[in-house]
Amino acid sequence: MKTRITELLGIEYPIIQGGMAWVAEHNLAAAVSNAGGLGLIGGANAPGEVVREEIRKAKELTDKPFGVNVMLLSPHAEDVAKVVVEEGVKVITTGAGSPEKYMDMWKEAGIRVIPVVASVALAKRMERCGAAAVVAEGCESGGHIGELTTMTLVPQVVDAVDIPVIAAGGIGDGRGFAAAMMLGAEAVQIGTRFVVADESIVSDAYKDKIIKAKDIDSQVTGRSHGHPVRQIRNQMTREYIKKEQEGASFEELEYLTLGALRRAVMEGDVVNGTLMAGQIAGMINKRESCQAIIDDIMTTANKLLSK
Ligand code: TUI
Numbered sequence: 001m002k003t004r005i006t007e008l009l010g011i012e013y014p015i016i017q018g019g020m021a022w023v024a025e026h027n028l029a030a031a032v033s034n035a036g037g038l039g040l041i042g043g044a045n046a047p048g049e050v051v052r053e054e055i056r057k058a059k060e061l062t063d064k065p066f067g068v069n070v071m072l073l074s075p076h077a078e079d080v081a082k083v084v085v086e087e088g089v090k091v092i093t094t095g096a097g098s099p100e101k102y103m104d105m106w107k108e109a110g111i112r113v114i115p116v117v118a119s120v121a122l123a124k125r126m127e128r129c130g131a132a133a134v135v136a137e138g139c140e141s142g143g144h145i146g147e148l149t150t151m152t153l154v155p156q157v158v159d160a161v162d163i164p165v166i167a168a169g170g171i172g173d174g175r176g177f178a179a180a181m182m183l184g185a186e187a188v189q190i191g192t193r194f195v196v197a198d199e200s201i202v203s204d205a206y207k208d209k210i211i212k213a214k215d216i217d218s219q220v221t222g223r224s225h226g227h228p229v230r231q232i233r234n235q236m237t238r239e240y241i242k243k244e245q246e247g248a249s250f251e252e253l254e255y256l257t258l259g260a261l262r263r264a265v266m267e268g269d270v271v272n273g274t275l276m277a278g279q280i281a282g283m284i285n286k287r288e289s290c291q292a293i294i295d296d297i298m299t300t301a302n303k304l305l306s307k
Pocket of ligand 1: 021044071073098116117118122137142143144145146227
């Protein structure tokens with residue numbers, strides 16, 4: 001299947017892996033790229049030198065294109081923004097903010113910049129400052145989210161910009177892929193289904209929570225301080241939301257989640273850890289390789305779209 005995104009990025013299938021904090025490290029990114037999609041290394045809150053090492057390790061595992069996600073709320077975003085240029089990364093996605101101040105530097109380096117947006121206004125601004133495409137991410141996604149659903153956001157962004165649009169949020173199989181194409185998207189970004197991939201380094205306990213999750217098992221924390229995060233409900237989310245309702249300060253809430261994503265991913269702490277996952281978790285019921293995931297999505301999507 002060819003779209004402007006497959007052409008732009010030199011990939012076989014229009015599937016991009018989400019740049020998930022702690023989860024999207026070099027093994028997963030390389031596996032997705034080797035399977036014909038675009039793998040991404042998630043910069044998250046990591047220092048520039050850690051991201052540099054991740055990029056170098058990914059290069060050892062694949063000669064296919066891969067990208068880096070720069071998380072703009074990170075205290076190291078500026079450093080990471082420079083490291084990606086120095087390491088010759090070809091594609092950057094950004095999240096949780098506007099990458100305007102880095103655009104000139106990245107474009108001069110010939111990098112294709114694909115900001116993740118949650119509104120039409122930001123999509124238009126990104127097109128004006130030279131983005132090659134945008135990811136329109138609905139609030140079905142795991143992690144930090146905006147207000148609109150994928151079904152409403154994607155067609156509005158498609159109508160508002162001329163650059164290609166990648167749909168994200170609540171897409172985990174060939175039906176979701178086909179639906180996104182119907183909304184005018186030219187690729188999809190998938191996160192949660194890749195969290196449970198064989199090549200993902202995420203703890204077994206975290207993967208099991210996604211596999212066992214039902215449709216209503218995700219919850220959004222952090223609405224009270226403007227940083228809503230979707231994750232699977234557990235003791236931590238219950239305590240967090242209770243404290244939010246009691247009017248706890250941002251600092252107190254932050255303290256509750258300090259290092260919690262790392263604990264979930266690396267140590268399998270599914271009780272007090274942060275289990276970021278999208279609403280699609282209820283539909284994900286097995287572990288498989290990245291190749292099997294991509295093949296399954298494309299086989300179903302091709303059948304549906306040729307009907
Ligand atoms: O960035 C994401 N997802 C993420 S980042 C992350 S790490 C984190 N952990 C806790 C708190 C905050 C971050 C986990 N998941 N997705 C892309 C995304 N970007 N979703 C929403 C946005 C967004 C929201 C508002 C982008 C821009 C924006 O406003 C910018 C502006 O200037 O208007």
